Amino acid sequence: MAHTAYPQSYYAASANPVPARPELDGEVETDVCIVGAGYTGLSTAIALLENGFKVSIVEAAKVGFGASGRNGGQIVNSYSRDIDVIERSCAPKQAQLLGDMAFEGGRIIRERIAKYNIQCDLKDGGVFAANTPKHMKHLESQKKLWERYGHTQLELMDAKRIQEVVGTDIYAGGMLDMSGGHIHPLNLALGEAAAVELLGGVIYEQSPAIRIERGANPVVHTPNGRIKAKFVVVAGNAYLGNLIPELSAKSMPCGTQVITTEPLSAELAKSLLPQNYCVEDCNYLLDYYRLSADNRLIFGGGVVYGARDPANIEAIIRPNMLKAFPQLKDVKIDYAWTGNFLLTLSRLPQVGRLGDNIYYSQGCSGHGVTYTHLAGKVLAEALRGQAERFDAFADLPHYPFPGGRLFQVPFSALGAWYYTLRDKLGI
Incomplete structure (x- = not known):
């Protein structure tokens, strides 16, 4: 075999x-x-x-x-x-x-x-980054929700505070969860x-x-x-x-893509993520990133419904990385790969x-x-x-995808398009 x-x-x-x-x-x-x-x-x-x-x-x-x-x-x-x-x-x-x-x-x-x-x-600390004021309101509600269940290691961050833990100015705020990590x-x-x-x-x-x-x-x-x-x-x-x-x-397999930079200088790595927390944003199709132990930036995102491998992963993910960190424009990408996760209609x-x-x-x-x-x-x-x-x-409840397996991909892609448009419009 x-x-x-x-x-x-x-x-x-x-x-x-x-x-x-x-x-x-x-x-x-x-x-x-x-x-x-x-x-x-x-x-x-x-x-x-x-x-x-x-x-x-x-x-x-x-x-x-x-x-x-x-x-x-x-x-x-x-x-x-x-x-x-x-x-x-x-x-x-x-x-x-x-x-x-x-x-x-x-x-x-x-x-x-x-x-x-x-x-x-293992490193402690995870950040939920709010792309818009609407996302920030969601995080405020999420903090109250989680605290009702006894989860209290949370801090809301305004636009100024989040720049102390994520070296970019693209976020409206965020929430730090010290029981998160990477x-x-x-x-x-x-x-x-x-x-x-x-x-x-x-x-x-x-x-x-x-x-x-x-x-x-x-x-x-x-x-x-x-x-x-x-x-x-x-x-x-x-x-x-x-x-x-x-x-x-x-259920339906879906692909998400990840890229990893060459090792960064200690000074550059610390400027991106000073406390070495991991980050994910609040978009429906979200970006997520963190530093590796040898100071590479590991940056992921994107979804390919049906789990096909894209022809050029770097072309999909690198623009998102540069939106957050334009100072990495000349940094080489050493690795790019796809991994599959399993999506359910309820997402539970x-x-x-x-x-x-x-x-x-x-x-x-x-x-x-x-x-x-x-x-x-x-x-x-x-x-x-x-x-x-x-x-x-x-x-x-376990729900089958509408139309069976034949329509899993187009229905899911249509739904993702709708939520992505909402994210872009801030509604």
């Missing part, structure tokens, strides 16, 4: 040493077979192994190959649709549970980094994989799940092997393909159970670094018989 390598990203080029992991060959029995060695799968595995389960993971490529090893590396709280949307559409108890969990993912990340000594360049995302995944193996779990790379045989003891088939389990957890997200058709019909995660023993979580909708770590803990709780928090997610 062909070997699938990491994409040519800055993260792959700067990754910690990666051990050789076997391909699944033959038959294995385990308590839980997890499909996918990204954050959802790894987080689930750690939580299960810490509670005495025997766990095996099958991964189509390499640990963190998908979104977990390609994203912007930002620790951002809550969900892609915030708690106020959940409050309007859910019963009070369900909304309370989901609201209480909205800030847990970041805590889980920090706990895992500390417990397993994961070297992933990490080297692939190194976080690699460190979590090492934790899985330290706890006795097994990870099979280059072993795509090609079929799941359902029944009392489900069997996950790969090209050269199979794993018989008591439970299966499906954690492939945007890289799952059509393994489970009823899940792919309710899809969590559930197929039959009695196949569990899944998918559809972070671009907000996955923190959510996936929470999801792993919640899935593990459900397998241990503690399903209250799992049910709070599972009871969220």
Whole structure:
């Protein structure tokens, strides 16, 4: 079988040493077979192994190959649709549970980094940058909303104050969340994989799940092997393909693009982000950026519906970078890549159970670094018989895209065009 390598990203080029992991060959029995060695799968595995389960993971490529090893590396709280949307559409108890969990993912990340000594360049502090006065009003409401759920590490910033933490004059203000932050995302995944193996779990790379045989003891088939389990957890997200058709019909892979500059001088890097916080703006199709440990600017944005790879990523993203930081006009771009995330129509995660023993979580909708770590803990709780928090997610409605898969891309692109126009017009 062909070997699938990491994409040519800055993260792959700067990754910690990666051990050789076997391909699944033959038959294995385990308590839980997890499909996918990204954050959802790894987080689930750690939580299960810490509670005495025997766990095996099958991964189509390499640990963190998908979104977990390609994203912007930002620790951002809550969900892609915030708690106020959940409050309007859910019963009070369900909304309370989901609201209480909205800030847990970041805590889980920090706990895992500390417990397993994961070297992933953790830095505290994240900025939500308001492009317009309307965005600023939204952040004022968001601060009050989050504080109702006990999240108080927040500071509203006016136009003058935000220039103290982001070296540009394009923003009307912003909000600083000191429980936010940033990490080297692939190194976080690699460190979590090492934790899985330290706890006795097994990870099979280059072993795509090609079929799941359902029944009392489900069997996950790969090209050269199979794993018989008591439970299966499906954690492939945007890289799952059509393994489970009823899940792919309710979600759509989308691509986001990232560029990374050459290393900047310490003086120039500090002028861009003096406190080394990460930043994302408040547009529907948002820009996000931060500094790497070696003083490169990592800048991402854009969405390609249907997850096609653009011909020229730098041409899409570099103009946005220069709008914020025109002083980088002569800086060389060393890396450019695409990573896929899974979009749902509601932009809320899809969590559930197929039959009695196949569990899944998918559809972070671009907000996955923190959510996936929470999801792993919640899935593990459900397998241990503690399903209250799992049910709070599972009871969220799953909507199919209008017109089925054929019209997913045009309908989503039309919606994005509408919201982008609103952002540009400030309405």
